[in-house]
Structure formats: C-alpha cells, structure tokens
Amino acid sequence: MTQIVSGQPVIDFVAQATSNQKVQLSQLQQQRVVLFFYPKNGTPSCVIENQDFAANYRHFAEQNTLIFGISRDTLTSHEAFRKTLNIPFELISDTQGILCEQFDVLQQSHEIDESFQSLTRSTFLIDEQSRLVQEWRSVKVRDHVHQVLATVRKLPTP
Numbered sequence: 001m002t003q004i005v006s007g008q009p010v011i012d013f014v015a016q017a018t019s020n021q022k023v024q025l026s027q028l029q030q031q032r033v034v035l036f037f038y039p040k041n042g043t044p045s046c047v048i049e050n051q052d053f054a055a056n057y058r059h060f061a062e063q064n065t066l067i068f069g070i071s072r073d074t075l076t077s078h079e080a081f082r083k084t085l086n087i088p089f090e091l092i093s094d095t096q097g098i099l100c101e102q103f104d105v106l107q108q109s110h111e112i113d114e115s116f117q118s119l120t121r122s123t124f125l126i127d128e129q130s131r132l133v134q135e136w137r138s139v140k141v142r143d144h145v146h147q148v149l150a151t152v153r154k155l156p157t158p
Contacts, residue, residue: 004103009130015070015099017090018078023068025130032065032133032155033126034148035092037105039119041073041081045141049121050087052145057088063152064128068092070099072119105137123148127155 004010012026025033036053038046053060053067060067067089073081078091092099100106105122121139125148126132134151136144 004124004132004135006132006134008132010124010126010132011102012130013099013102015092015094016075017068017092018075018082019090021090023090023092025126028066029130030064030128032063032128032152034060034065034067034123034152035070035099035103035126036067036121036123036139036148037070037100037103037119038121040071041077045121046071047085049139049141049144050081050085052141053089054085054087056145056149059149060152063149063155065152070094072097072100125151 010025012024014022014024017023036049038049040046050069053069057067069089070092072094074095075093078093082091094100097106100119103122103124105120107118107120120137123136123139124132125134133155
C-alpha cells in the first residue's frame with residue numbers, strides 16, 4: 001500500500017456515490033476536495049459530523065471546495081441517511097474498504113474474543129491539483145468541521 005503524504009498527489013480513484021454518481025478524483029481538478037471518513041450511518045457522532053458538514057456546506061462551496069462523506073455502508077443505507085438528514089453533498093459507499101485502505105483509516109479492534117477492522121474517523125483536504133494538503137486522524141467531532149473550514153480558508157485562491 002502506498003502511503004499518502006502531505007504535499008504529494010493522491011492516487012486517483014473512482015468510487016460509487018449517492019445520486020447514482022461515480023466520483024473520480026482526477027475529474028475534480030480545479031476544485032478542492034474534502035473527504036471525511038466516518039464509521040457508520042445513523043450513529044450519534046456520525047449524525048453530528050454529517051450535520052455539521054451540511055450546515056457549513058455553503059461556506060465550503062464559497063471556497064471552491066467539494067465535500068464527500070465516506071463510510072463502508074451500502075448505497076441504499078447512504079441514500080436513506082442522506083435523505084433523513086437532508087445532506088446536500090454526496091456520500092461515497094466503500095463497502096469493499098478500497099478507499100479506507102488507500103487512506104489508511106482502518107484499524108484492528110478487539111471485542112470479547114473477536115477481532116475486526118473498524119474505521120477511524122478521519123478527514124483529508126485535497127487541493128485543485130489532487131495533492132494532499134492536510135489530514136486529520138482520529139477526529140473528535142466537536143469543532144472539527146470548523147477546523148477544516150478554517151484550513152480551507154487559509155489556502156491561496158487559485
């Protein structure tokens with residue numbers, strides 16, 4: 001697995017998203033991209049995080065920045081979650097964990113004689129040339145969206 005490195009290009013990817021869209025990073029050039037990985041639709045912290053990004057969607061758009069939420073939930077689950085919360089951005093379904101592996105957001109967890117991979121809440125800011133600008137790992141939901149938006153606002157205008 002190739003490690004993503006700040007300042008370096010992010011490997012191109014194609015992923016299935018809500019609204020029957022395919023998201024391809026290389027097709028998003030000339031725009032900044034925020035990818036936020038979250039564990040599971042409908043859980044309290046994930047609801048709050050998605051609502052916070054939704055509430056600030058316009059501010060990100062004003063900064064030429066697209067937002068995509070990513071989890072291992074199915075597209076059907078994403079569509080329902082998006083509709084329930086009135087989320088204005090697309091959600092990417094990564095049921096096979098391909099993007100999770102590319103961005104190294106999976107960790108081994110243990111629970112009563114059982115071992116499994118869990119998704120670590122993480123966010124990645126990618127610039128107009130598909131380079132990684134900043135990453136936030138093991139994110140705490142409180143004020144996180146405002147930290148990401150503040151970083152976006154500090155970037156030079158293209």
